[in-house]
Amino acid sequence: MSLLLAMTGWHVEDWRARFQALLPEMPIVTLGEPFDRRAVHYVASWKHPPGSLAGLPNLAAIFSLGAGVDFLFADDRLPEAPVARVVDPDLTTRMSEYIVLHCLMILRQQRRYDRQQREKLWDDDRDQPAARSVRIGLMGLGQLGLDAAHKLQVMGFDVAGWSRSPKTVEGMPTYAGLEAMPEFLARTDILVSLLPLTPDTRGVINATLLAGLAQDGRLGGPYLVNAGRGGLQVEADILAALEAGALKGATLDVFETEPLPVESPLWSHPAVTVTPHNSAMSEPLAVATLIATQIRRHQAGEPLEHLVDPTKGY
Numbered sequence: 001m002s003l004l005l006a007m008t009g010w011h012v013e014d015w016r017a018r019f020q021a022l023l024p025e026m027p028i029v030t031l032g033e034p035f036d037r038r039a040v041h042y043v044a045s046w047k048h049p050p051g052s053l054a055g056l057p058n059l060a061a062i063f064s065l066g067a068g069v070d071f072l073f074a075d076d077r078l079p080e081a082p083v084a085r086v087v088d089p090d091l092t093t094r095m096s097e098y099i100v101l102h103c104l105m106i107l108r109q110q111r112r113y114d115r116q117q118r119e120k121l122w123d124d125d126r127d128q129p130a131a132r133s134v135r136i137g138l139m140g141l142g143q144l145g146l147d148a149a150h151k152l153q154v155m156g157f158d159v160a161g162w163s164r165s166p167k168t169v170e171g172m173p174t175y176a177g178l179e180a181m182p183e184f185l186a187r188t189d190i191l192v193s194l195l196p197l198t199p200d201t202r203g204v205i206n207a208t209l210l211a212g213l214a215q216d217g218r219l220g221g222p223y224l225v226n227a228g229r230g231g232l233q234v235e236a237d238i239l240a241a242l243e244a245g246a247l248k249g250a251t252l253d254v255f256e257t258e259p260l261p262v263e264s265p266l267w268s269h270p271a272v273t274v275t276p277h278n279s280a281m282s283e284p285l286a287v288a289t290l291i292a293t294q295i296r297r298h299q300a301g302e303p304l305e306h307l308v309d310p311t312k313g314y
């Protein structure tokens, strides 16, 4: 009974060492070496090459090494096995740090003061809005969205949320489904996206959505913060909205193509903040410990936790 590590872009030997320390009795194999495919009961994957998990007849579970699972369902030869993802307080906290940081940077015009410092320019804004007069709309009220929403509320922002299914969250207006989207957008000065990428959400941050954001807010125009997935956004539409003044700024951690190509105009746009898909790095030992615990649970006949619904794609 073995665990197959299937990843691209990460150091597989570091992961092997971590898992081997946590599961000393279990053979750990990797895609880059010969192994008995019938012995593989578990897979831990981050962006495995599509098709590389086909032909594992005794597979019992697939573990995403991240919170997102879109890369798994993008593989049309993914074996039929339960898929579990990372839900980890460390990851959640890091994402909320990022969201609060960037909403505060927007509120307090930090990019402007960075520019002014470079120019040695002493120029103050005497009409700076308070957080309570800035409306944040959070798309995605899951593990990450809800935590970020509560922490933004602690900073004083006026927060509302949007999800697929209706939710009741004390002290926060919530909206659900496409029919409620126009009302949600119309009260949004900073749109924060923490949605998963699914067939339903692909390209949701497009010209129509951006045109629906509030234009009457205290920030002088709406802002976008996307830390969900790059496939949620249509970058040409974001750039066009920035040029037209329909969008005042965008903070993007995720991109249609990653790494963001050097020729992308997003890199040098003065109203765009780019971070390299690191808003919530998974802490490797915490993730390996979570998956090792899941494997032990499964071997003890207990149900797996944090399973995703393949019909919804998240």
Ligand code: NDP
Pocket: 066, 067, 068, 069, 095, 139, 140, 141, 142, 143, 144, 145, 162, 163, 164, 165, 166, 177, 194, 195, 196, 197, 198, 200, 201, 227, 228, 229, 253, 254, 277, 278, 279, 280, 281, 314
């Ligand atoms: P969850 O599955 O816990 O939450 C997803 C939320 O999105 C739910 O509230 C869900 O609604 C909502 N949602 C899904 N589909 C739709 C839809 N069609 N319309 C409206 N709402 C929808 O995910 P997490 O909060 O844990 O993570 C969210 C995403 O963040 C991940 O999938 C990943 O892509 C991204 N991420 C990015 C990282 C980074 O470093 N940039 C790090 C970690 C994660 P409902 O509640 O009704 O089901």
Ligand code: OXD
Pocket: 065, 066, 067, 068, 069, 086, 280, 281, 282
């Ligand atoms: C994740 C990510 O999904 O880092 O965990 O993007």
